[in-house]
Amino acid sequence: MKILILYASTHGATKLCAEKLALALGSETEAVDVNDFFGSPAQYNGIIIGTSVYGGRILKEIKAYCKENMSILLQKPFAVFFSCLSERETTVNEYLKQNFPPELAGHAAACESFGGAFYFKKLNPLERAVDKKIASIYAKSSGIPAPDGKSDFSTISDERINAFAQKINSAFGKAS
Numbered sequence: 001m002k003i004l005i006l007y008a009s010t011h012g013a014t015k016l017c018a019e020k021l022a023l024a025l026g027s028e029t030e031a032v033d034v035n036d037f038f039g040s041p042a043q044y045n046g047i048i049i050g051t052s053v054y055g056g057r058i059l060k061e062i063k064a065y066c067k068e069n070m071s072i073l074l075q076k077p078f079a080v081f082f083s084c085l086s087e088r089e090t091t092v093n094e095y096l097k098q099n100f101p102p103e104l105a106g107h108a109a110a111c112e113s114f115g116g117a118f119y120f121k122k123l124n125p126l127e128r129a130v131d132k133k134i135a136s137i138y139a140k141s142s143g144i145p146a147p148d149g150k151s152d153f154s155t156i157s158d159e160r161i162n163a164f165a166q167k168i169n170s171a172f173g174k175a176s
């Protein structure tokens with residue numbers, strides 16, 4: 001089964017998640033940055049969309065792509081993952097509902113957060129200060145060590161990615 005993972009990523013966390021998911025799904029899966037994708041989703045048996053979340057909003061390239069290609073996406077097995085700090089099911093479902101057209105949100109066979117990451121070394125000083133604050137708030141609420149603003153900080157979970165891949169194999173397999 002040919003699966004396309006289309007993703008957008010600001011600093012690389014969603015890209016990493018997409019690559020890990022492609023490995024978990026096997027050799028017929030392609031992970032492509034939506035900005036570099038000029039093919040047609042029609043060539044694939046299933047489509048997975050991946051995006052990070054900033055202030056409750058997904059990345060604009062993904063939003064635009066889904067809007068423009070909605071009719072073909074509705075004809076294919078479809079799923080969504082987020083790279084973001086929130087992992088609670090209710091919050092993740094809110095992100096899905098608030099950022100995707102209702103028909104497409106309803107069409108998603110699976111929707112999960114794989115966790116988020118901050119690559120402090122890649123950021124400029126202003127971004128570093130903002131990101132350190134956000135990651136610290138999250139760390140406090142989750143009872144994990146606060147980031148130091150220098151070393152990379154990640155909550156991306158291989159377990160979540162592998163569980164999602166299993167869900168996809170079962171949901172997309174049945175649908176095709």
Ligand SMILES: Cc1cc2nc3c(=O)[nH]c(=O)nc-3n(C[C@H](O)[C@H](O)[C@H](O)COP(=O)(O)O)c2cc1C
Binds near residue numbers: 009054057131
């Ligand atoms: C300014 C800012 C706002 C963020 N807002 C949210 C948010 O609303 N919900 C959330 O779960 N994570 C939020 N995050 C965490 C990012 O989604 C997370 O770091 C993600 O892994 C970044 O992925 P990317 O490098 O692929 O863009 C925010 C991070 C920053 C820096």
